[in-house]
Amino acid sequence: MIAPHASLRHASRRRLLQFLAASPLLATGEALAQAARFPDKVISSPQEALNVFDFEAAMQKAVPPAHYGYMATGIDDEATLRANRDGFQKFQLRPRRLIDVSKLDLRMELFGRTYASPIVIAPTASNRAFHEDGELAVSRAARTGNHLQMLSTVATVSIEDAIAARGQPIWFQLYPTNKWELGDALARRAEKAGVETIVVTVDVVARQNWETLARLWRTDTRTCGPCHGLGLKSYVKLKPNFNGLDISGINNTGATNLTWEYLKRLRDTVKTRIVVKGLLTPEDALLAVDNGLDGIVVSNHGGRAEDNGSSTIEVLPEILEVVDGRIPVLIDSGFRRGTDIAKALAMGARGVCIGRPYLWGLGAFGQPGGRARAGSVAAGNPRRHATARRADAETSHADDGQAELRRSLS
Numbered sequence: 132m133i134a135p136h137a138s139l140r141h142a143s144r145r146r147l148l149q150f151l152a153a154s155p156l157l158a159t160g161e162a163l164a165q166a167a168r169f170p171d172k173v174i175s176s177p178q179e180a181l182n183v184f185d186f187e188a189a190m191q192k193a194v195p196p197a198h199y200g201y202m203a204t205g206i207d208d209e210a211t212l213r214a215n216r217d218g219f220q221k222f223q224l225r226p227r228r229l230i231d232v233s234k235l236d237l238r239m240e241l242f243g244r245t246y247a248s249p250i251v252i253a254p255t256a257s258n259r260a261f262h263e264d265g266e267l268a269v270s271r272a273a274r275t276g277n278h279l280q281m282l283s284t285v286a287t288v289s290i291e292d293a294i295a296a297r298g299q300p301i302w303f304q305l306y307p308t309n310k311w312e313l314g315d316a317l318a319r320r321a322e323k324a325g326v327e328t329i330v331v332t333v334d335v336v337a338r339q340n341w342e343t344l345a346r347l348w349r350t351d352t353r354t355c356g357p358c359h360g361l362g363l364k365s366y367v368k369l370k371p372n373f374n375g376l377d378i379s380g381i382n383n384t385g386a387t388n389l390t391w392e393y394l395k396r397l398r399d400t401v402k403t404r405i406v407v408k409g410l411l412t413p414e415d416a417l418l419a420v421d422n423g424l425d426g427i428v429v430s431n432h433g434g435r436a437e438d439n440g441s442s443t444i445e446v447l448p449e450i451l452e453v454v455d456g457r458i459p460v461l462i463d464s465g466f467r468r469g470t471d472i473a474k475a476l477a478m479g480a481r482g483v484c485i486g487r488p489y490l491w492g493l494g495a496f497g498q499p500g501g502r503a504r505a506g507s508v509a510a511g512n513p514r515r516h517a518t519a520r521r522a523d524a525e526t527s528h529a530d531d532g533q534a535e536l537r538r539s540l541s
C-alpha cells in the first residue's frame with residue numbers, strides 16, 4: 132500500500148464502502164444459502180442490504196430468468212464455482228492488535244495511475260442484459276468511485292463511449308478470436324481510443340457447458356432472436372466494439388489456436404501494456420514474465436471456463452512466489468467479503484477484480500454506487516481488516532507478508 136494522504140483517506144474509504152454497498156458482489160448457490168436463512172426477504176433498495184449477497188436475490192427478481200442464468204452459471208458440475216468461495220476458508224487472517232488503524236489508505240497504484248481502492252471491475256459481457264444502461268452505468272459508477280474498470284470485448288457499449296463515461300482510460304479486455312486480423316483490429320481500435328492496457332483473456336478455449344444457464348433458459352418464455360441475433364456473426368454484429376471490423380472467418384469469440392506466440396505478436400503490434408487474464412499455474416505465470424507481459428490476472432473466469440475444482444485463492448501464493456514482484460498480479464473469482472480481499476492483498480496481490488457482484492447491483496438497481504449506504508457492511512469493516520494489512524506491512528520485510536495468513540491443514 133502507499134502512504135496515507137490526509138484528505139483522501141476518508142474520502143477513499145467512503146467511496147469504497149459506497150461502491151460495495153451498491154455493487155453486486157455475490158451469486159446463485161450463494162443466494163440460496165442466504166435465502167434459506169431469510170426466505171421472505173428480498174431487498175427493495177440498496178440501503179436495505181446487509182451484505183453484498185442481498186443484491187443477488189433482488190437482481191434475480193428484476194431480470195429475465197435466462198439473463199439471470201447467464202450471470203449465475205458455472206460450468207459442468209460447478210465444482211470450481213463452489214471452490215472459489217470455499218477456498219477462502221483454507222486461509223485464516225491473523226489479526227494483530229494494538230495497531231493504529233484510525234487512518235486508512237485503500238488506494239491502489241497501478242501503471243502510473245492511482246485508484247481509490249484495490250477493488251477492480253472485471254470485464255463482463257452483455258451488461259444490457261441486466262439493465263438498459265448496461266456498461267455505461269458501470270463506467271459511471273467506476274468514475275464516481277474512482278475504480279479501475281476493464282471493459283469486455285463483447286460489451287454492449289463501445290470502448291469510446293465507455294471511456295467517455297468513465298472519464299479516463301479503462302482497460303480493454305480482448306477476446307482475440309481465432310482470426311489474427313480481427314484481434315489485431317480490436318486491439319488497435321482500443322489503443323486509438325486511448326486504452327493504455329489491454330487484458331487478453333486466455334481461458335475461453337472451447338464452448339462452455341453452462342447447464343444452469345440452459346435450465347433457466349428453458350423456463351424463459353420470451354423470444355431471444357430479436358435481441359441476440361441468431362448465431363455467432365449476428366451476436367458479434369450487435370456488439371459495438373466490432374462495428375466496422377471484418378468479422379468473416381471467425382468461429383468463436385474465444386480462440387482454440389491461441390499460443391504464447393500470439394501474445395508476443397500482439398506485444399509487438401500495439402504500444403499498450405499487455406496483461407494476461409486466466410492464468411492458474413506458476414508455470415504459465417513464469418512464461419508471462421519471460422514473454423515480457425506487463426501483468427497477470429489469476430482467474431478461472433468465476434468458475435465459468437473449465438471445472439478444475441480449484442479456487443483462485445489457493446493457487447495465488449505459488450504464482451506470486453515465482454513472479455517475485457516482477458509484474459503486478461491481480462486476482463478474481465469468488466471475492467465477496469472484505470476478508471476475502473484482505474487475504475489476497477496480504478498474500479501480495481495488487482488488486483482484486485469482481486464480476487457477478489456488480490452485475491447483481493446493476494440488475495437490481497441500475498447504476499451501482501448510487502445512494503446506497505447499508506451495503507457497506509458487505510465489505511466488512513476496513514479498520515478490522517486493516518489490523519491484518521498494517522501488521523502485514525510491518526512484517527513484510529522479514530517474511531514477505533505471509534506471516535499474516537495461516538493456511539488450514541485441510
Ligand SMILES: Cc1cc2nc3c(=O)[nH]c(=O)nc-3n(C[C@H](O)[C@H](O)[C@H](O)COP(=O)(O)O)c2cc1C
Nearest residue numbers: 202253254255256283332432433464465485486487
Ligand atoms: C456474466 C459474466 C460475463 C463475463 N464476461 C466476461 C468477458 O466478456 N470477458 C472476460 O474476460 N471475462 C468475463 N467474465 C469473467 C469475469 O471477468 C471474472 O473473471 C469473473 O466474473 C470473476 O468471478 P466472480 O464473478 O465470482 O467475481 C464474465 C463473468 C460473468 C459472470
